Amino acid sequence: MPKGSPKVAVDIVIFTIDEGKLKVILIRMEKKPFTGKWAFPGGLVGFKESLDEAARRDLYEKTGVKNVYLEQLYTFGDVRRDPFSRVVSVAYVALVNKNRIKKLTTTAKYTGIDWFNMAKLPRLAYDHNKVAKYALERLRLKLEYTNIVFSLLPRYFTLAHLQEIYEIILGKKLDKRNFLKKINSLNLLKKTRKLEKGAHRPARLYEFRTRKPRIIEIL
């Protein structure tokens, strides 16, 4: 029977694309029994803030960015997930463009904060490896039927760049022509007149028609 109430926290899986990898932010824990272990950033939810607000606040504190794509993932509530106190954690997924983040900062309770390659995560504190798994699954699914990928891109980008992000996240190669066909059929992009100069033939730059999250109509 209920007695006392669990605490409520948020944890955020902050994805970005960097150096051709899908990366996430982790913080290093100080307190036992997770000393030295890494975990997703997060913290307790304040009495006067909604879950979304708590997540945005924490995201801002750690990365200094606002106006980020943020979505609730799942709520983890096993009794022993935190060995010290009963904490129910509402996990969020955020997508940010790496360029927008100047510096990662953390609070005194933690001894480090850094980007990690999602494909090679260490063993994390709490149940955060499970959180990671859910988050990646969700990201992959949503990539297919929403336009959220815009959050990971600068304003102007080439088709190759866009495709590369899909390939990194989905973990497989895509066919250039089929990819273009799909993207075109969704009507998300606007051709610009700009070109990206490089060592070789210049690539046309595109931008999103709109940079608000939306579900892509399936018909």
Place this chain on the structure above:
Amino acid sequence: MPKGSPKVAVDIVIFTIDEGKLKVILIRMEKKPFTGKWAFPGGLVGFKESLDEAARRDLYEKTGVKNVYLEQLYTFGDVRRDPFSRVVSVAYVALVNKNRIKKLTTTAKYTGIDWFNMAKLPRLAYDHNKVAKYALERLRLKLEYTNIVFSLLPRYFTLAHLQEIYEIILGKKLDKRNFLKKINSLNLLKKTRKLEKGAHRPARLYEFRTRKPRIIEIL
């Protein structure tokens, strides 16, 4: 900044099919300002029970059934969703076969409990109309790519009955032949030798190969 912690509750949207309608259980609230208003059943999460356990416990208290399909839906955490105290609510969806439920019981705090037609819900307490919307969306989606419909059916059933449930939930008519083709291709059902006697040509009874939830392979 955080001060104090929100309480944690679960709310359960308990779906069933009855009289050709999709129905849910609602309870009538006594305390102000929701006196007389209906809401989904639920309650605070105990210190020593997981979220899933809390949901199952409440489901059992209200309906007397165990071993029910139950799935976490979404966590609602707006500051003012409960005007009296700060409560974060983890919503669940449950699917039950109406026949398994003998009697609905509620605690002293509430003045009623009953089944309501999902298509004609009254204005509910809290943010429960939003919960209802999410739940229906989820149910419709999951129906398409899982076998969870078994939870709503008795052990033996006819194809017409199965199709009817899909039609009720999806809110549209399906083609009998195409429906059969789809169901067959998923290989979920076993023909039995039983027949359902009725006023006319007897219908063959089917059963599920397995009554455990599973994702239907898309390929």
Place this chain on the structure above:
DNA sequence: TCAAAAGTGTTGCAAATACACCCATGT
């Protein structure tokens, strides 16, 4: 002129849809 990435269409296959008649039974 060569190297490197950009850009561009067609074909085949599989899955989804549309569609209508005969069958078995109880009355």
Place this chain on the structure above:
DNA sequence: ACATGGGTGTATTTGCAACACTTTTGA
């Protein structure tokens, strides 16, 4: 015999996957 729901197959369309060569530029 007839009324009622049960049971069954084909043709078309549509979306997805496979596949290779030409173009443009900088060095």
